Amino acid sequence: MKRRALSLIQPALTGIVLVALWYAVKRIFGIPTFVLPSPDEVLSAAWMERAVLWSAVLVTVQGALLGFLAAVGVGFLLAMALGFSPPIKASFYPYVLIMQMMPVTILAPVFVLWLGQGLPSIVAITFMIGFFPVVANTTMGFISVDRNLRELFLMCKATRAQEVRYLRIPGAMPYFLTGMKIAGTLAPIGAIVGDFLAGSAKNGVGGIGYMTISYFAQLKTPALFATGLVACLMGFVFVGGVNWLHWRLLHSWHDSMVKKE
Amino acid sequence: MSTLILKRLRQGLIGVLAVLAFAGCGEKTPSSAPGSAPALTKISVQTDWYAQPEHGGFYQALVKGYYREAGLDVTISQGGPNAIPRQKVALGAVEFGVGRTDELIVGAGQGVPLVAVGALMQRDPQGIMFHKESGIRSFKDLDGRSVMAEPGAAWITIAEKKLGIKVSILPLDFGLSRFLADKKFVQQCFITNEPYYVRQQGADPGTLLLSEAGISPYRIWYTSRKFLTQNPAAVRAFTAASIRGWREYLDGDRKDADAMIGSLNKQMTPEFIAYSVGAMREFKLVQGDPAKGEQIGQIDPVRLGEEIAQLASIGVLGKPVKLADVFDETFLPAEVRAKRAQK
Amino acid sequence: MSPPSLVKISGVQKRFGTGPVVLDGIDLSVTRGEFVSFIGPSGCGKSTLLRLIAGLSAATSGEIIVDGMTPENARELMFFVFQEANLMPWRRVAENVELPMLLRGDATEKRRERTAKMLEIVGLAAAAEHYPWQLSGGMKMRVSIARALSVAPKILLLDEPFGALDEMTRDKLNEDLLAIRARDPFTAFFVTHSVTEAVFLSTRIVVLSANPGRVAQIIDVPFAYPRAAELRETPEFLKLLGATTHALRAVRSH
Numbered sequence: 077m078k079r080r081a082l083s084l085i086q087p088a089l090t091g092i093v094l095v096a097l098w099y100a101v102k103r104i105f106g107i108p109t110f111v112l113p114s115p116d117e118v119l120s121a122a123w124m125e126r127a128v129l130w131s132a133v134l135v136t137v138q139g140a141l142l143g144f145l146a147a148v149g150v151g152f153l154l155a156m157a158l159g160f161s162p163p164i165k166a167s168f169y170p171y172v173l174i175m176q177m178m179p180v181t182i183l184a185p186v187f188v189l190w191l192g193q194g195l196p197s198i199v200a201i202t203f204m205i206g207f208f209p210v211v212a213n214t215t216m217g218f219i220s221v222d223r224n225l226r227e228l229f230l231m232c233k234a235t236r237a238q239e240v241r242y243l244r245i246p247g248a249m250p251y252f253l254t255g256m257k258i259a260g261t262l263a264p265i266g267a268i269v270g271d272f273l274a275g276s277a278k279n280g281v282g283g284i285g286y287m288t289i290s291y292f293a294q295l296k297t298p299a300l301f302a303t304g305l306v307a308c309l310m311g312f313v314f315v316g317g318v319n320w321l322h323w324r325l326l327h328s329w330h331d332s333m334v335k336k337e
Numbered sequence: 338m339s340t341l342i343l344k345r346l347r348q349g350l351i352g353v354l355a356v357l358a359f360a361g362c363g364e365k366t367p368s369s370a371p372g373s374a375p376a377l378t379k380i381s382v383q384t385d386w387y388a389q390p391e392h393g394g395f396y397q398a399l400v401k402g403y404y405r406e407a408g409l410d411v412t413i414s415q416g417g418p419n420a421i422p423r424q425k426v427a428l429g430a431v432e433f434g435v436g437r438t439d440e441l442i443v444g445a446g447q448g449v450p451l452v453a454v455g456a457l458m459q460r461d462p463q464g465i466m467f468h469k470e471s472g473i474r475s476f477k478d479l480d481g482r483s484v485m486a487e488p489g490a491a492w493i494t495i496a497e498k499k500l501g502i503k504v505s506i507l508p509l510d511f512g513l514s515r516f517l518a519d520k521k522f523v524q525q526c527f528i529t530n531e532p533y534y535v536r537q538q539g540a541d542p543g544t545l546l547l548s549e550a551g552i553s554p555y556r557i558w559y560t561s562r563k564f565l566t567q568n569p570a571a572v573r574a575f576t577a578a579s580i581r582g583w584r585e586y587l588d589g590d591r592k593d594a595d596a597m598i599g600s601l602n603k604q605m606t607p608e609f610i611a612y613s614v615g616a617m618r619e620f621k622l623v624q625g626d627p628a629k630g631e632q633i634g635q636i637d638p639v640r641l642g643e644e645i646a647q648l649a650s651i652g653v654l655g656k657p658v659k660l661a662d663v664f665d666e667t668f669l670p671a672e673v674r675a676k677r678a679q680k
Numbered sequence: 681m682s683p684p685s686l687v688k689i690s691g692v693q694k695r696f697g698t699g700p701v702v703l704d705g706i707d708l709s710v711t712r713g714e715f716v717s718f719i720g721p722s723g724c725g726k727s728t729l730l731r732l733i734a735g736l737s738a739a740t741s742g743e744i745i746v747d748g749m750t751p752e753n754a755r756e757l758m759f760f761v762f763q764e765a766n767l768m769p770w771r772r773v774a775e776n777v778e779l780p781m782l783l784r785g786d787a788t789e790k791r792r793e794r795t796a797k798m799l800e801i802v803g804l805a806a807a808a809e810h811y812p813w814q815l816s817g818g819m820k821m822r823v824s825i826a827r828a829l830s831v832a833p834k835i836l837l838l839d840e841p842f843g844a845l846d847e848m849t850r851d852k853l854n855e856d857l858l859a860i861r862a863r864d865p866f867t868a869f870f871v872t873h874s875v876t877e878a879v880f881l882s883t884r885i886v887v888l889s890a891n892p893g894r895v896a897q898i899i900d901v902p903f904a905y906p907r908a909a910e911l912r913e914t915p916e917f918l919k920l921l922g923a924t925t926h927a928l929r930a931v932r933s934h
Contacts, residue, residue, distance in 0.1 A: 108427070108448065108449070109447070109448055110424070110427065110444070110447050110448060110449045111424075111428065185510060185512065185514070185515075188510075188515065189514065189515065189518060193483065193507045272508065273508075273510070275507075275508065276483065276505050276506060276507045276508075277488065277505065277506045277507075278503065278504075278505050278506075279497070279503065282488070282506070286488055286506075286508060287488075289488040289489065289508055290488035290489030291489065292489075293487060293488060293489040293490065294443050294444075294447070294489040294653070295423065295424075295443065295444045295447045295449050296447055296489075296655065297447070
């Protein structure tokens, strides 16, 4: 109980100090609001724009979720292909790397041209940002199967398909889930960047990326900061969800999860 | 008069000039020994895009030495997609910026102290560009369409409220490829710029100025209230020299200015510049309508006041804005100022 | 006439790639029901030999015949107990035990029944729903044995299965192993470093020399089954223990 309370108090105290520092800096240097708004200005803007920000979050979360699921799904399948077939891995892995290295800012207009503005492009961009960790980690998982376990399967005269189903896939799970966790952290960012580059807005309300541009252009800095705050919270919730999934699937048996008594 | 008095007078005059030079300089003046010729005031101007004919008057004044004559050592900084002239001027990084009156008014609504002192264009060249095949004839035809425009731009909200239309906005990517690829695409543009290029690529663009939707910002140069208060002489000098430069750019010999623009921005071919200036003349962007008493440099307080009211009515102002917050007429030469209607 | 051999190893040589010869000229004939231990210094290839018999590795030259077939073809008759318990950490104990039956295609009910029986034999019926991480080393090894026995192999190959355990646990597991073998007989091949273990469990002990691995000596163990724990303290046992240790030392000094 005491430890729990302490772990909440410590960051809370630090937070209070940081906020005080924020006010102090603004007061001492006389920084105007359009450069650095004070915390209460940010919160008040967040409240005033709450409807707009809520819509923005929904739009962005939609993109993040779909992009994430695509990254995880396609990433897993691709990793299976790469992991099980050395010739396929040798042939395709360099291109996977190229896709990863290609800056999103170059791909985005191409996507928009092919897929049109809005959700499809945002999902594609989010996918591009998130799928490499999934592929890289999961491929590693498929390749890194325990040699002894493989021999066990040999002794059982298991078919290749059985080995894949009962050994390789479960064995790759921890790696895959690590990749999934990483993709989960990247997906919200990917969706926001995607929104910047490919988003759209109705009635002046778009995704988080769009609202960022809009507020900046209008010099509405408190609202801009509020958008950042909201994006942060959204990220936390999203990542929290993915982490929970990670915990749920591994906690019963994996080294990383099991508490040492 | 005795030689002593003359001598004292001369010393006094030089001293006064030196003091004036110092007073008009701010931090940027190179220190000069008292008694020497007054040093030029260093001025930076941040434009909103790469060098282009839409900044022509400034380059004209620079190249012909009008700024120098007025006691100013002017540097023009090119802008681009990430140019933030308003922020830079407000923070004191540069002395003048180029932009639109609606930007200034919205900024004032956020407490940003920027003041317009002269207009380079009576009519902002902003408008929309579409393919003639799309059948768009007026802003009302935009209802239900997607338009690539500046997120947060006031004209969008004004047009939607005024004309009762709903538009879906895509953020500007400053390119033309999407316009060229899609006949239904509508894009915010400068009528002095984008139509030329898309025509070169074989498209048949139609354009509509914002003023046709009843939205009429000025294109202005502005400074921070701080610089205005500390350095009125420089502001006045800059304004006068710029107006001179614009007059000449439009009607006189602009060869040198165009050469300078071309050297700064490879895309500015002589043909393009000719098109651009031609459009400025055709749509009376710079000089405005003489019948209404408009002329280069003028900012009419009545019209500006109406613009403030319009923006206030659509609710984009963070706090109420007074005319005096965003405009100071006294820096324009008297003959350029708008004539007051007889009460 | 000697009884027909279940496993016949003739002139087997093994080298890995272009490396040194690990096993050379191995000849051995093992009849059904025997318990054969392989002992020898490190590097004598005893684990390699075990894996050759199991068909997990192929001999470079020579031949191994298991019940008239090659080792790969005879896999259905055999099972291997590895040095590490080799359990799948994401499966519960019962699910680990039933794996060979699952892969073989046995019906769910049959698997469940036999798993329960196997776990009872090794004394781990209570741990059926636990995950491997919850078990001690000895318990994990017993699960591994239960798994091996679940398919009722004719030949059981064990590669130093109890090497990581303390002596008391090891002795107990040795006794358990013999008890299981008494009920459901199998022919065993057993690799160990412990001479005591070899003598207690085996019908014959094969002493291998190293570099390359050759059969140095084969020692018969005449004690009858069932063998009680007290056997370890009898003079006959201790004498044989001494002789075997001596043979091992002789091989080591070369």
